[in-house]
Amino acid sequence: MTQPDDIARIEDALQGSLGGQVRVSADPFSGIRVMAISVAFAGLTPRARRERIEAVLPDADIVRYDLLTPEEATFIELEDLNAAPAADQLPLWPEALANGRADAITVRFPSEDYGTLPSPVVSTFYSLRGGVGRSTALAHAARIIADQGLTVLCIDMDLEAPGLASLFDVEDSVTEGIGVVPLLAQAEMTGEIGALDEHVMRVTEEVGLFLLPAGCPGPEYARLLSHLDPTAWYGQDEVNPLRLLVEAVSELAERPDVVLIDSRTGISPLAAPLLFDVSDINVIAFYPHPQARTGTRALTRALLAASSRRSTQESQLTPEVRFVVSPVPATPEVRELYAERAQDWIREWLSVARNTSGGSAFGALEEIVQVVGYQESLAASDSVMRVQGADDFAVVADWITGLVEPRDALGEREEEKYAEPSKEQVLASLQFAGETAENQEWNELHDTFLSTSDVDRALDLDTVVVIGRKGTGKTAVFRKLAETPTAIVVTSPPGLDTHQSWTPDADVYELLEDELQSKGMEWRQVWPVLIGLAIHQNLPGAPQPTWAAAPIGHAAGGGEYLKTDLLNDVRALLSVSQAPLLIGEWLQDIDSSLTADHVLLFDALDTGFGNTERSRRRRNEGVAGLLTMVGSLGPQLSRLKFKVLLREDIWREVSVPNKSHLSARSARLSWSNKTDYLRIAIKQAWRSTAFKQLVTSRLNKPGFRLEDTPVEYWPEEFVRNAWVILASERVSGGRTAYTDNWVWSRLADANGDHAPRALAQMMTVAVSLERGFEAGNRYSRSIIRPRALVESLDEVSSSALDALQRDEFPELDPLLAQLRRIGSTPFPAEQLEDASPDLVRLARDVGLLEAVSGPRDKTERYRVPEVYRKALSMTRKGQL
8 A cells, every 4th residue: 555655745746747737646445546637638649648647657556547738627627536435435335345354444324323214214135146045035124014014115136146036936027128137227318217117017916025026038128238338427426226126115105114135146246236225234244165165255245335215414423234144054963063063264354343432343243143044945945935934034024124213203203182201201200229228118029029920929928938039039029028917027128128237137046046055956946036026126015035034026125126135145045954945835824915917028148147158157057947937837837927038059068857748838029020020110110100101102992091000910011112212122233133032031030030120220221221322312212222222231240240249159259260361151061160160050950050061972961041150251152
């Protein structure tokens, strides 16, 4: 590449020799271009003029000359010439392929900035080589999109070998004089495009699927085609028939939402502007054979460097790029091998792409790559209209529809009777409970508490043990129970109003352990004492232990009952002979005195004992003793009901006699129902009056008013529709096209468990991001655009990992450090051979690691779920 100093030196040399005006510029490929206006050229032929330049610059690599006299220059608009697009910006093959050779390419995709585009969204289907199912993918995607209620126009731009009319079974309807070729030829001659309606044919009456054919092959078709020169369309002041054609699409009587273009294979002149200019999203089909690798790599890099027709001086937009790998062998093992090879190639091709912030422009490759296995029914069919079950192409359709601005976007309803709030009003009023249940105000917890079948079982007094991971709602259940007048809190998380001055903590448990050891007693024998003392703090009139030397449950100095008072009472009650038997009888006496059921609540047992190795051992022994006591004493009590809230890993670890009996009376908070999980977000958003008004105006039906029905009892259809209003329906371009699926999969741990807290945190962050996005680029498809959800995952992941590492399992630190060094997931299990087996087992138990099989030799691998992966800075296989 010629350097700026060289160009200045060359310009000075020519200026000194010729006078006049001289401009020298670097060619985007190699060498230089020279433009000169000088009287020295008067009377000289073009060849003589070039020789005059070459005499001054004998060693220069000049690839283009523009040499004029002043008189000749008067016929050229020099200002327009100066403003013409630089050669390296032309959407033609030489320029595009040259631009794609850069070491780093900054891209700005429509899906990143805007989420959707005004209709019609234009997509070109292209392949360097034939036989890879390009037209088949287009035709099936067109049918799927049309079946979704959108209007689709397919344009056959494979002018040398048209075939879409045959695929759609309308070939007999294509008559001479209609189609793309006659339209483009007319535009070249007249500078105007003809009306498209008479050239477009309806493929089927059932849905809005239309075709603009290439034309009717014949002598006249061939003559017109031979005169088309797409390269010349991008010259100075030239009419651009292709642009005119694309613009005319919007004037059709049946205005399409989507335009799908079938392009000629290879480096054909017309394919370049289709790919590098008019398309919003390019679908590249290829078969992962070594013959396709180099060419498709160059093509992909060129696409990354392209600017679509929607670009402006202020904003350069890059066409989206997606890949269809087809048709690979149908055998699952072989298909996986081809898919892995294709993803490895694509990862390398896209590695140069950077977003406007300097980061990688692509996430998971699985979201932009679809592998299509060989299907005899597809290969043998002459028409897509007679083939059913082409499910592989649903993803291709999702890529395209994800960019389409819906017709019923927010604020565009025709019915004037609905006085809907604006998006700005809704967005300003949304608030989600992203804090832990311990830190929420009670009125907030009350408004957001969601009752599901699992939650109802946890609240039931006959349920003894409530099990769940951190963040699944155990403490919310605890607080809900604790607000009832008949609740008696025995242990409680610090910071809550249920945590009294006497509530046991790590120091109390340590001293109690010393007391038990000195007396040769077990934890199962001290818990009844703590329960009796807690009852006396709630029910001062409860029966006193008859054997005690002095009344218990009172402060030594007559003031507030403290931990020291608690410990003194425990020692006093345990000091007598036969204390365990007497204490059990005392609780039965209290139980007999009660006229209503009272629930004994135990929470914070995971952290209440402390986080040291010794305290965790003490915790397991203490919890085992508690559950043992519940199992033996509980059946003897009729009014006192036990409710123990436990972290799942602790429940699994502790050894308890007749544990199966307790299991039968347990409830697990796992949030395994996706609709219930979405209800969490909907119920929290429902606190916004503006959101409530928007949703009810759109979803209320005669005989069913949402505002009169608790969110818990909404039918699934209404939950999903409210979610779409809140967070859109689809993630643009993603394999997990629906936003609810995306959230459901990203917030699951390796055991498939979901934490309500993670969803509330995601929505909190997403709302904050959306407010910033909306200030720059308005988005009318939903209250929160999918991009805000996607970008919120970083913060949610950090919070989830922090809770796992700091609050729950600090012993995982060495393993977490090792995962960061490994750097990608899934990974061979052998990479953890030097890790502690106990830590690996713990990681699997708590949902940090999942064992999966490798695609080739079925060797064991480990996968880190998305909710932790991002915080560990691990890339995902198939991710850049």
